[in-house]
Amino acid sequence: MQKDTSADGAIADRLRGRDPEGLAMAYDRYGQMVYSLFVRVTRNEGVAEDLVQELFLRVWNRARDFDVAKGTFGVWILSIARNMAIDHMRSAQARFQSRIRTIEPTDQLAFSYKPKEAESAIDSARAVKKAFSSLNPNQKKVLELAYFEGFSQSEIAAQLQEPLGTVKSWMRSAIGKMRSAITGVEE
């Protein structure tokens, strides 16, 4: 597959130079993806617009720290977008207040991500979408509940009224296929 990484490098380069055109390029490349993600998680277009603005403001404020050579910008912005969406939903819904953990700490993990070779988050997204279509309905369901709703496996088991072990099995196989679609390593 042709790697689409030069655009991320150019964006990161401009952002590090505090060039507003860099943010415009970032929006043109990732704006629709993150907006779609926010709409999917929040089911509210107004909130999604607010989150998009907040996300790109974060990008601008941390622009100096992006690694131009590694092309990590795409991974970072998509990871942060998903975490922001889930945190927004958790803070907006009381039923989430006492559960599990905030996602904020994993932002840093995404930010420190240093791939061994240049890669494109957009290419990864395409690969994941293709792999997702090959999952069975149960695998799709548990993956969507975890990714878009932020549910833990025990919560998913309770919601689907399935044994926890069964849910874990579906989750493991679903994530394994996603990972192999990106890393090329068969599970």
Added chain:
Amino acid sequence: MDDLYDLYVLGVIEPDQAREIDAHIVDQCDYCLQHLHDAVRVAAGMSGLADQVKPPKALRRRVLNSIAPQPSLSRWRFAVGGLLAACVLLLSLLVWRLNVTQSLRDTVAQLTEERNELRSVVTLLSKPETKAVQFGIADNKPHGRVFVNASGGVVFVGTDLPQLASDKTLELWVIPKTGTPQPAGLFRPNASGDSVNVWSQPVDIAQVQAVAVTVEPKQGSAQPTTQPFLVVPIA
């Protein structure tokens, strides 16, 4: 086991399992860090699962405006505000200076007037033909001296004079042997009841019967409106 890293990155892992991975991250465990980085890639790629929705066109402008430097309007506001504040300060300073200047002028005018009166008194007292009459020698009653000079006029020096209401004044009268009293100046005693009044008009001493003092309205009177509380015979 490896799917725990993905659950960790997604923030949906159970707390006890999360704590275990946290500890490995702190220890810089190579195996965990590599799997976590793979999980980050997977999580980022999963954003592609959302159905694509076109954002409103205005959102791009809104995002870019959020990082645009504020227009110079705010700087202008600051500058205009500062200028206004400086103007107000200068105006206040000017008014204060005017008030101080006026106050100083009033003080100088008052001192000049008092100095001129004292000069007149000294001049009049130093003349040998000046006639001096003492009045009232008891304490707590008005007492003092009246000096009369044909060319210099009348000087009234009083002590223990009555305190007055703010709308009243004392008025000195020259009482002729025939005819009506002639007004010879308005004056108010100080807080101690002392006062000096100089009336610098030529006087025909032979025709003066007495000098009197009455309480009059603040602006003075052409003729006495009250009984004199003090009459000093001159003849």
